[in-house]
Amino acid sequence: MSIIEAEKASFSYGQQNVLQNISMKVREGEMFCLFGPNGCGKTTLIQCLLGILKTSSGTIRLRGRDIRSMKAVEIARELAYIPQAHEKPFPYKVIDVVLMGRVSYTGLFSLPKKEDRKTAEEALERVGMLSFKDKPYTQLSGGETQLVMVARALAQQTPVLVMDEPTAHLDFRNELGFLETIVRLVKDTKITVVMATHFPNHAFYFENSNIESRVALMNEKMFYAQGRPDEVLTEYNMYDIFKIKSKLIAHQWEEGKLKQILPIKTYG
Amino acid sequence: MAPFLLIFISLFIGRYPLSMGQVIGVLGIKTGLSATAPLPIHINVVWDIRLPRAILGALVGGSLAVSGAAFQGLFRNPLVSSGVLGVSAGAGFGASLAIILFGSDTFYVYAFAFCFGILAVVLSYVIGTNYTSTPTIMLVLGGVVVSSIFSSLVSLLKYIADPYEQLPSIVFWLMGSMASARFKDIAISAIPMGVGMAGLVAMRWRLNVLSMDDREAQALGVNIIFVKGLAILFATLATAGAVCVSGVIGWVGLVVPHMGRMLSGNDNTVLVPTCLSIGAGYLIIVDNVARTLTGSEIPLGILTSIMGAPFFVYLLKKTKGRGW
Numbered sequence: 089m090s091i092i093e094a095e096k097a098s099f100s101y102g103q104q105n106v107l108q109n110i111s112m113k114v115r116e117g118e119m120f121c122l123f124g125p126n127g128c129g130k131t132t133l134i135q136c137l138l139g140i141l142k143t144s145s146g147t148i149r150l151r152g153r154d155i156r157s158m159k160a161v162e163i164a165r166e167l168a169y170i171p172q173a174h175e176k177p178f179p180y181k182v183i184d185v186v187l188m189g190r191v192s193y194t195g196l197f198s199l200p201k202k203e204d205r206k207t208a209e210e211a212l213e214r215v216g217m218l219s220f221k222d223k224p225y226t227q228l229s230g231g232e233t234q235l236v237m238v239a240r241a242l243a244q245q246t247p248v249l250v251m252d253e254p255t256a257h258l259d260f261r262n263e264l265g266f267l268e269t270i271v272r273l274v275k276d277t278k279i280t281v282v283m284a285t286h287f288p289n290h291a292f293y294f295e296n297s298n299i300e301s302r303v304a305l306m307n308e309k310m311f312y313a314q315g316r317p318d319e320v321l322t323e324y325n326m327y328d329i330f331k332i333k334s335k336l337i338a339h340q341w342e343e344g345k346l347k348q349i350l351p352i353k354t355y356g
Numbered sequence: 357m358a359p360f361l362l363i364f365i366s367l368f369i370g371r372y373p374l375s376m377g378q379v380i381g382v383l384g385i386k387t388g389l390s391a392t393a394p395l396p397i398h399i400n401v402v403w404d405i406r407l408p409r410a411i412l413g414a415l416v417g418g419s420l421a422v423s424g425a426a427f428q429g430l431f432r433n434p435l436v437s438s439g440v441l442g443v444s445a446g447a448g449f450g451a452s453l454a455i456i457l458f459g460s461d462t463f464y465v466y467a468f469a470f471c472f473g474i475l476a477v478v479l480s481y482v483i484g485t486n487y488t489s490t491p492t493i494m495l496v497l498g499g500v501v502v503s504s505i506f507s508s509l510v511s512l513l514k515y516i517a518d519p520y521e522q523l524p525s526i527v528f529w530l531m532g533s534m535a536s537a538r539f540k541d542i543a544i545s546a547i548p549m550g551v552g553m554a555g556l557v558a559m560r561w562r563l564n565v566l567s568m569d570d571r572e573a574q575a576l577g578v579n580i581i582f583v584k585g586l587a588i589l590f591a592t593l594a595t596a597g598a599v600c601v602s603g604v605i606g607w608v609g610l611v612v613p614h615m616g617r618m619l620s621g622n623d624n625t626v627l628v629p630t631c632l633s634i635g636a637g638y639l640i641i642v643d644n645v646a647r648t649l650t651g652s653e654i655p656l657g658i659l660t661s662i663m664g665a666p667f668f669v670y671l672l673k674k675t676k677g678r679g680w
Binding site for chain 2: 140159161163165174175181187188189197200244
């Protein structure tokens with residue numbers, strides 16, 4: 089069954105068209121990667137899927153309901169959002185940031201309850217950040233901050249996580265650690281993930297980790313191809329869209345098959 | 357609790373010396389607990405001057421501090437104060453206009469100050485609204501524009517005001533004072549201040565979320581336009597209610613929230629009540645100094661910063677600007 093479904097969705101800022109005829113289905117428990125060059129419309133699509141931007145034509149449905157007819161609080165119980173970079177306005181404690189994930193369960197004039205605090209702590213525990221609970225989150229590194237953002241999303245207790253290039257500002261190790269956390273969550277909780285990314289190998293990483301993965305390759309406001317990672321992330325498609333020569337390699341090792349696509353050189 | 361204690365202590369402070377028994381006597385007769393009539397002058401000093409001033413000080417201080425904290429959260433900027441959307445400048449213009457049109461001791465001064473304070477915020481909001489969203493930077497710029505317009509208009513009014521009667525009244529009003537406090541004034545201005553403060557205290561946890569990026573806050577389940585508008589409404593009611601009876605009192609709406617941040621952290625569920633207490637207590641103390649230090653009144657706006665600055669520097673040094 090599909091949780092999120094877009095049907096010929098288009099979006100434009102004034103006269104400028106940013107998304108054109110996007111059709112997609114995100115199935116329960118799968119990893120759906122949005123991949124494509126800078127400026128192709130990934131972030132805009134993410135905002136539309138979250139109901140923050142309203143499509144100018146076509147529809148986006150969340151569990152069969154038109155997202156335009158849903159209130160922010162209703163959407164927030166289905167979809168949790170992890171931004172690319174989080175701006176830290178005040179040195180809140182880590183736990184206070186994670187507690188914000190409970191807003192959609194709390195009345196406008198109420199405070200978070202004991203159970204909300206417990207949910208927030210459990211969420212921190214699941215990303216391995218519970219020991220940072222009382223630290224000001226301005227003192228965290230980029231990698232730790234992204235894990236706190238994941239914890240906040242988990243505190244929302246939604247069936248779907250929507251992430252916009254969540255590893256864009258992380259170093260080599262933190263990026264891998266972040267992906268590992270996501271894989272563990274998907275396996276443990278059957279959570280569905282939609283993730284925009286700049287790296288084709290993210291999709292292969294999820295597939296190598298035995299998670300049901302699909303990729304939509306975006307280019308210039310549209311979907312160029314959609315399907316399993318090795319159907320979409322082909323040497324030909326890399327050439328056609330990025331004008332690069334690349335090599336898809338598969339390697340057998342003790343825990344299974346490893347697939348990666350190696351960039352080799354650009355064409356003029 | 358501290359503000360209530362300070363209100364009580366304020367009853368003993370002043371240039372007319374009163375003993376503990378005399379103050380209790382006045383309170384006793386007024387609350388119907390005692391029957392022995394104190395001297396009329398004592399009743400006058402305690403019940404008609406010191407008590408209303410202390411209560412008003414608490415209300416005004418609390419309002420300015422709480423709305424300052426709310427605006428800082430809302431605008432994700434620790435440098436904004438309760439006057440960021442132009443409410444002080446607008447109220448200043450309203451009061452000046454009323455002083456010139458109707459004289460300085462009239463009800464019109466409150467009414468005009470309040471209405472123009474609100475009008476200024478509405479203008480800032482309209483200027484800052486882009487399609488259906490209210491981006492922070494646009495709102496702040498809207499506030500800057502509106503404030504500067506009203507400040508210029510105040511200068512214009514000062515320029516054309518009668519220099520012997522009206523001009524001193526305007527200047528004195530703009531420097532802030534509790535001197536006009538009577539119970540009937542408190543009763544009127546306490547409504548917007550009370551509603552504003554109560555509203556902000558009630559929705560204080562939402563202020564945490566509003567300080568996040570708008571898109572994040574919306575994805576967390578907040579109806580941004582509505583909740584942000586509501587917070588602005590409450591903060592504006594509190595500030596306009598305060599400014600219209602007390603004049604422009606700077607510093608409280610900017611620095612008290614920072615004192616609160618240093619003492620209690622940045623979580624608004626704790627910060628807002630803390631600011632309420634500090635702001636209320638602080639203005640009671642400052643007003644006590646204002647009316648006792650010299651034979652005539654010292655304008656509050658002068659004292660708030662002169663007295664607050666050393667304390668603020670002390671806090672900065674002690675906490676080493678922790679967290680910033």
